[in-house]
Amino acid sequence: MVFSSYAFLLVFLPLTLLGFYALRAADRRRASVTFLLLASFAFYAVWSVQHLALLVASVAGNYALGRYAASSAPDGARRVAMIAGVAGNLGLIFCFKYLDFAGSNLALLIGADWTMQHIILPLGISFFTFQQIAYLVDSYKTRDGEKSFRDYALFVTFFPQLIAGPIVHHRYTRPQFAKLAEARVNADYIPFGVMIFAMGLAKKTLIADPIARAIDPLWASAAAGDPVAAAAAWTAMVGYTLQIYFDFSGYCDMAIGLGLMLGVRLPQNFNSPYRAKSIIEFWRRWHMTLSAFLRDYVYIPLGGNRGGETFRLRNIFLTMLIGGIWHGAAWTFVIWGAIHASLITANHAARLWAPQLDRMTGPIAGAIKQTALIAAIMIAWVYFRANGLEAAHAVLFGLVTPAALATDTYAPDPYVLMLMAFAAGLALFAPNSLEVAGYVEALDEPLPRQGASGVRLLRPTPMAAAATAIMLVAGLAVAWRPAVFIYFNF
Amino acid sequence: MEKPLSPAGFVFAAAIFTLALLGVSIVAPQNPYYRWQEHTSGTTRKADWIYERLHFDAAPIDVALIGTSRSAGGLSGPDIEAAYCKATGRRIHVANLSIPETGRNMHYVIAKEAMRTKAPALTVIELNEIETRKPHNGFVVLADTSDVISAPAFINLNYFSDLARLPGRQALLWFETLTGRAAVRPRFDPSAYPGHDIDRTRELPLLDGRIVSRFTRTPQSELDAAADIRRKSASGLRLPPLLRPIEYRFSRIYLQKIRSLAAESDKEIAYVYLPAYQAPAMPAQIKTDLDIQAPVINLGGPIANDPEKWLDATHVNAWGAIEQSARFADALAKSHPALGEAGCD
Numbered sequence: 078m079v080f081s082s083y084a085f086l087l088v089f090l091p092l093t094l095l096g097f098y099a100l101r102a103a104d105r106r107r108a109s110v111t112f113l114l115l116a117s118f119a120f121y122a123v124w125s126v127q128h129l130a131l132l133v134a135s136v137a138g139n140y141a142l143g144r145y146a147a148s149s150a151p152d153g154a155r156r157v158a159m160i161a162g163v164a165g166n167l168g169l170i171f172c173f174k175y176l177d178f179a180g181s182n183l184a185l186l187i188g189a190d191w192t193m194q195h196i197i198l199p200l201g202i203s204f205f206t207f208q209q210i211a212y213l214v215d216s217y218k219t220r221d222g223e224k225s226f227r228d229y230a231l232f233v234t235f236f237p238q239l240i241a242g243p244i245v246h247h248r249y250t251r252p253q254f255a256k257l258a259e260a261r262v263n264a265d266y267i268p269f270g271v272m273i274f275a276m277g278l279a280k281k282t283l284i285a286d287p288i289a290r291a292i293d294p295l296w297a298s299a300a301a302g303d304p305v306a307a308a309a310a311w312t313a314m315v316g317y318t319l320q321i322y323f324d325f326s327g328y329c330d331m332a333i334g335l336g337l338m339l340g341v342r343l344p345q346n347f348n349s350p351y352r353a354k355s356i357i358e359f360w361r362r363w364h365m366t367l368s369a370f371l372r373d374y375v376y377i378p379l380g381g382n383r384g385g386e387t388f389r390l391r392n393i394f395l396t397m398l399i400g401g402i403w404h405g406a407a408w409t410f411v412i413w414g415a416i417h418a419s420l421i422t423a424n425h426a427a428r429l430w431a432p433q434l435d436r437m438t439g440p441i442a443g444a445i446k447q448t449a450l451i452a453a454i455m456i457a458w459v460y461f462r463a464n465g466l467e468a469a470h471a472v473l474f475g476l477v478t479p480a481a482l483a484t485d486t487y488a489p490d491p492y493v494l495m496l497m498a499f500a501a502g503l504a505l506f507a508p509n510s511l512e513v514a515g516y517v518e519a520l521d522e523p524l525p526r527q528g529a530s531g532v533r534l535l536r537p538t539p540m541a542a543a544a545t546a547i548m549l550v551a552g553l554a555v556a557w558r559p560a561v562f563i564y565f566n567f
Numbered sequence: 568m569e570k571p572l573s574p575a576g577f578v579f580a581a582a583i584f585t586l587a588l589l590g591v592s593i594v595a596p597q598n599p600y601y602r603w604q605e606h607t608s609g610t611t612r613k614a615d616w617i618y619e620r621l622h623f624d625a626a627p628i629d630v631a632l633i634g635t636s637r638s639a640g641g642l643s644g645p646d647i648e649a650a651y652c653k654a655t656g657r658r659i660h661v662a663n664l665s666i667p668e669t670g671r672n673m674h675y676v677i678a679k680e681a682m683r684t685k686a687p688a689l690t691v692i693e694l695n696e697i698e699t700r701k702p703h704n705g706f707v708v709l710a711d712t713s714d715v716i717s718a719p720a721f722i723n724l725n726y727f728s729d730l731a732r733l734p735g736r737q738a739l740l741w742f743e744t745l746t747g748r749a750a751v752r753p754r755f756d757p758s759a760y761p762g763h764d765i766d767r768t769r770e771l772p773l774l775d776g777r778i779v780s781r782f783t784r785t786p787q788s789e790l791d792a793a794a795d796i797r798r799k800s801a802s803g804l805r806l807p808p809l810l811r812p813i814e815y816r817f818s819r820i821y822l823q824k825i826r827s828l829a830a831e832s833d834k835e836i837a838y839v840y841l842p843a844y845q846a847p848a849m850p851a852q853i854k855t856d857l858d859i860q861a862p863v864i865n866l867g868g869p870i871a872n873d874p875e876k877w878l879d880a881t882h883v884n885a886w887g888a889i890e891q892s893a894r895f896a897d898a899l900a901k902s903h904p905a906l907g908e909a910g911c912d
Contacts, residue, residue, distance in 0.1 A: 083728060083731050083732075087727075087731055264573075264574040264575070265574060267574045267577075267578060268572070268574050268577035268578065268581075271577070271578065271581060492748070536569070536571045537571050537572050537574070537576075537577035538569035538570070538571055538572060539569060539572060539580055540569055541577070542572065542577055542580035542581040542584055543580075543581075543584045545581045545584075546581050546582075546583075546584030546585040546587075546588055547584075547588060549581070549585050550585055550588040550589055550592065550734065550738075551738075553589075553731070553734060553735065554592065554734050554735030554738045554739070555735055555739075556731070556735065557728070557731070557732040557735055557736075
């Protein structure tokens with residue numbers, strides 16, 4: 078069930094809100110939390126009942142191992158439990174996501190004649206396994222595991238974040254779910270949840286999806302081996318750069334909005350990444366919870382900065398490469414990860430050995446840096462989007478093909494170009510939805526944030542209600558052809 | 568600065584604004600010609616021609632054929648006109664207004680448009696060996712707003728999704744009308760109009776510009792296998808006797824609406840039975856299920872069992888269509904010998 082589908086908007090969400098708040102109104106707060114868990118299972122079961130069984134088994138196994146890893150058992154035994162859990166999660170993700178890719182390439186390498194069975198990837202497996210890996214490691218380190226199976230299961234399966242993140246730490250949701258079972262929901266959250274959700278819905282359905290419909294045929298044509306003219310290549314590349322931005326940003330907003338409607342804050346995952354001036358900053362703004370996970374559970378275990386600068390740069394490169402491969406089992410993702418790994422390593426190296434470059438922060442230098450960064454990111458997106466290396470190279474080759482040599486006369490739709498220009502303006506210059514809503518993820522700060530951000534904050538006024546209604550209606554208007562979020566594929 | 572609303576006040580205000588906007592979107596002005604260009608059947612488009620034939624073509628329609636892809640590719644208007652003329656000495660205009668996919672609500676939409684523009688003397692509606700219980704997926708694309716809202720909600724799998732889709736359709740059509748961005752062409756272009764005699768029994772134009780010939784045969788083994796699957800899937804489809812009255816309620820409602828439209832214009836309705844490959848002669852139960860009183864032109868029989876005449880297990884090929892059209896014209900000449908005008912071109 079995609080958040081922007083009728084099934085979700087008109088059936089699942091109203092029923093879930095109704096059930097949740099009806100139980101709370103009847104003073105059955107614990108039951109309302111259990112209801113949320115069951116709703117999350119139902120949300121997942123709509124895709125696949127078999128995979129729901131896998132998810133439940135994964136949750137149960139990790140819960141048991143986490144309890145043991147946090148217990149008063151001897152350190153060695155706890156460590157074994159933690160390592161077994163991490164290995165089990167990695168094994169699960171390897172079997173479902175990478176076995177086919179690894180097996181096919183191994184067969185190619187050794188000349189074997191075996192055919193890999195294409196295994197259907199359980200939705201959200203990359204997210205729920207990473208979240209549980211973090212939980213196991215943290216439980217082992219802090220000796221503090223979740224006692225309630227219900228709260229643990231909800232931490233993993235909470236439907237607003239189950240499929241595509243944000244990757245949430247247990248220590249972040251634990252007090253919230255505990256509070257949800259005991260205390261009233263902060264009613265102030267609800268209008269902000271509705272507003273942020275509506276903004277996310279509008280981003281997804283009114284910007285990302287129309288761009289996708291315009292450029293998908295271009296990518297399909299490239300995948301089919303057709304020559305790609307310059308106009309088509311540029312439209313495909315720039316279009317995808319904007320599509321994935323508004324697709325993921327829209328998803329993140331909708332996830333946070335849904336959480337707020339249910340009285341739960343989720344961490345910020347997206348913060349205007351195309352406004353970054355360096356690749357380091359980009360990764361602090363794009364998929365922020367994945368970056369934090371990679372830092373805490375890959376980069377630091379690899380040794381972090383504990384072995385000198387060269388060692389640190391090696392670890393940074395490997396971490397980003399792993400981050401790239403996490404997105405998908407294909408050489409295109411390996412190259413995408415390698416491009417980002419190279420860029421971020423070069424960025425760190427430049428800070429180290431040419432700090433004057435980093436200190437150039439004037440408007441012209443900033444604009445040059447930002448332009449160069451976006452150009453590099455766009456080229457990397459070509460690998461991320463393409464169905465195979467040949468398609469990626471066809472698009473990249475098309476970018477520099479002189480019009481006179483083009484065999485195809487592609488003319489982009491002017492309305493699509495206008496939409497792309499509008500979207501680019503929003504991505505580069507406008508404050509983002511969480512800024513205007515005054516959203517703050519820190520649980521010890523009031524929500525919404527009060528002033529000081531330099532942005533005129535949205536408040537639940539009649540005007541905001543009208544704007545929310547316009548976005549909801551516009552989103553509903555096109556919801557008859559919902560498109561899956563890009564990050565659902567990972 | 569506006570005073571913030573309470574949380575409940577905000578949710579209430581947003582809900583009211585949402586409902587108001589949905590209401591406004593439903594009455595937004597639009598060009599129906601644009602609407603009829605929106606419908607495709609996946610690989611082909613025909614509704615745009617239907618609208619043009621009904622609204623922009625001065626030629627009358629004596630016989631309107633309304634059905635699914637079986638009629639669209641199985642009955643040739645020009646062949647019927649020629650054979651009818653030969654048999655009766657009268658010139659008739661046959662318009663094949665059939666659109667792929669099943670669903671009686673679509674037949675109603677087309678019949679309604681035909682009745683209010685051309686009022687055909689005879690409207691012939693397709694019957695198959697298995698009546699569908701499903702609504703047509705294109706109904707929400709082509710139907711008038713009032714027809715979407717007032718569609719039967721009981722046993723209508725698409726009612727709520729059609730209703731939910733309506734504001735979006737209206738908003739899109741309003742935007743297209745405002746900007747002149749029709750799916751095919753913003754205004755009628757006589758030079759692009761394929762004429763009142765389009766015939767898709769010989770070849771089928773696809774959306775991507777390719778034209779597929781229907782002078783094609785399928786190996787008998789494939790046809791037999793497909794027919795076997797259809798037979799097996801069809802057996803046991805009926806509801807228990809207690810529920811029979813509601814089983815085809817949806818189809819009956821729309822067929823009754825079509826009959827009422829015809830009666831209002833003092834026009835006639837007839838039916839044509841077009842079976843699938845190896846399907847039986849017309850089951851008597853169909854007339855009861857659908858409350859059919861009017862005459863039925865039965866095209867079951869030899870063609871159904873002749874593997875040379877089939878494109879696939881449910882559609883005749885061009886040779887099948889030639890034979891089917893001849894039999895239809897023959898039956899029509901006998902049952903309605905005075906249609907059209909005297910004299911042939």
